[in-house]
Amino acid sequence: MNENMAKNDYERPILTVDVVVLTLIKEELHMLMVRRNREPFLGTYTLPGGFVHAQEDVDSEETARRVLRDKASVEVRHIEQLYTFANSTRDKRGWSASISYLAIVNADEVSLSEDAKFVPVSESVGLPFDHSLIAGMALSRIRDKASYSSLPGFLLSENFTLPSLQKVYEQVLGVKLNAAAFRRKVVDQELVEEVSEAGEYAGRGRPAKLYKLKERSLQDFGRVVMLPDSRRGG
Amino acid sequence: MNENMAKNDYERPILTVDVVVLTLIKEELHMLMVRRNREPFLGTYTLPGGFVHAQEDVDSEETARRVLRDKASVEVRHIEQLYTFANSTRDKRGWSASISYLAIVNADEVSLSEDAKFVPVSESVGLPFDHSLIAGMALSRIRDKASYSSLPGFLLSENFTLPSLQKVYEQVLGVKLNAAAFRRKVVDQELVEEVSEAGEYAGRGRPAKLYKLKERSLQDFGRVVMLPDSRRGG
DNA sequence: TTAATAGTGTCTGTAAGACAATATATC
DNA sequence: GATATATTGTCTTACAGACACTATTAA
Numbered sequence: 342m343n344e345n346m347a348k349n350d351y352e353r354p355i356l357t358v359d360v361v362v363l364t365l366i367k368e369e370l371h372m373l374m375v376r377r378n379r380e381p382f383l384g385t386y387t388l389p390g391g392f393v394h395a396q397e398d399v400d401s402e403e404t405a406r407r408v409l410r411d412k413a414s415v416e417v418r419h420i421e422q423l424y425t426f427a428n429s430t431r432d433k434r435g436w437s438a439s440i441s442y443l444a445i446v447n448a449d450e451v452s453l454s455e456d457a458k459f460v461p462v463s464e465s466v467g468l469p470f471d472h473s474l475i476a477g478m479a480l481s482r483i484r485d486k487a488s489y490s491s492l493p494g495f496l497l498s499e500n501f502t503l504p505s506l507q508k509v510y511e512q513v514l515g516v517k518l519n520a521a522a523f524r525r526k527v528v529d530q531e532l533v534e535e536v537s538e539a540g541e542y543a544g545r546g547r548p549a550k551l552y553k554l555k556e557r558s559l560q561d562f563g564r565v566v567m568l569p570d571s572r573r574g575g
Numbered sequence: 576m577n578e579n580m581a582k583n584d585y586e587r588p589i590l591t592v593d594v595v596v597l598t599l600i601k602e603e604l605h606m607l608m609v610r611r612n613r614e615p616f617l618g619t620y621t622l623p624g625g626f627v628h629a630q631e632d633v634d635s636e637e638t639a640r641r642v643l644r645d646k647a648s649v650e651v652r653h654i655e656q657l658y659t660f661a662n663s664t665r666d667k668r669g670w671s672a673s674i675s676y677l678a679i680v681n682a683d684e685v686s687l688s689e690d691a692k693f694v695p696v697s698e699s700v701g702l703p704f705d706h707s708l709i710a711g712m713a714l715s716r717i718r719d720k721a722s723y724s725s726l727p728g729f730l731l732s733e734n735f736t737l738p739s740l741q742k743v744y745e746q747v748l749g750v751k752l753n754a755a756a757f758r759r760k761v762v763d764q765e766l767v768e769e770v771s772e773a774g775e776y777a778g779r780g781r782p783a784k785l786y787k788l789k790e791r792s793l794q795d796f797g798r799v800v801m802l803p804d805s806r807r808g809g
Numbered sequence: 810t811t812a813a814t815a816g817t818g819t820c821t822g823t824a825a826g827a828c829a830a831t832a833t834a835t836c
Numbered sequence: 837g838a839t840a841t842a843t844t845g846t847c848t849t850a851c852a853g854a855c856a857c858t859a860t861t862a863a
Contacts, residue, residue: 736815737815738814738815738816754815754816755816755817758815758816758817778814779812779813779814780812780813780815781814781815783814783815783816784815784816
């Protein structure tokens, strides 16, 4: 420890932002990947990310949004900070910190640029850097929040039916949910509200009513648990 | 955007770590503050923090632990990353990122160095930089986790009684809890285990049995809610 | 014995799961 | 009407809160 050293005598680590953008395509969770246009790993697909530009970005969330705009032409519906991975080994170029974000988009509302694509999360393994770790944390986060918040609702378009919302929760949580209990909870908690407009007829059977999220921003259930039998603890 | 610019041509932001260390003194939550030995705010008390030292610190958590050792002689029992505050305005010296941590210690097990002191959280207002924001997030975090994890247990010494554990939860959550329900939950969830050793007699009434946390690390309740009446949502 | 605090038993209310019953669409 | 899916009703069960009751200590 050299307390006399001025603070700027320490070499400043690299500071970047990486974003895990999740969306739902054909009822399956996908993740945005972009082709790298520089070394290292030039040409391979990784999570979208980039350096903070001190001149343009007011904060790191703005960095995340700028990176998504520039590298994938994506505007997100929801974004939240995930975790900061900061150590001497994650990037060969030196001590590096990556502020990671989780973002949710509706796949129908984006038109990706050339070098970007959505990949099923089940197939996005073995990513460069520590991106597998970051992606894993994003999936943990959305699963966790699915059990007590409206987050999975952001994967759908603005108006949706309750059966489709239930399917999204089931997809994210990885379990089947009881339809009656699901409806009761989602309505009792005032997570959704009915929308007058009639929906497209799905093809067979009684048509479902359309709903939308009651709030534009993320709502939670007061920690009421969405997982079945979770009260037993585990 | 100038994609031809090499990454190192961007000026690297400042990267620091700030730590909110919480402890319990006379049944009241306190926060560690240290006197600054440099500008800005030389001489005033702030959250302990410091620059990442790329040469010594393998990761940012190690930075946090080193800062606490050096500035306050504190070894923590539990530490977790809180949030990263990263923007152009939080520090007058320039675009700056602070990776913040929440740490929990037992006040009896530390002997603070000269320039450090514990301050009741109720009195720690109007801190320099954005430290009030960071402190607020730490308090939100421990309150949130109190509702579904063993985190508040780390505020106590290794062995404790269930009534004292209940008091800690009540202190952190800010509500009275039902003793029977509390014991049931904490025992059913296998959060604690009885310890054979007899405790100090508290002074009056039937002496309480001693328990310790069943796991050395943070356990959660499977999102079972600790707050009363929380099922109603809010 | 009394006072004080620790710990248990039991009743009640609420909400989740199961699942039967009803509603509304197409063919 | 037959079929399919959406939506509601209701029974059962598990758990949290309330609170009275029992247990164990010192004085």
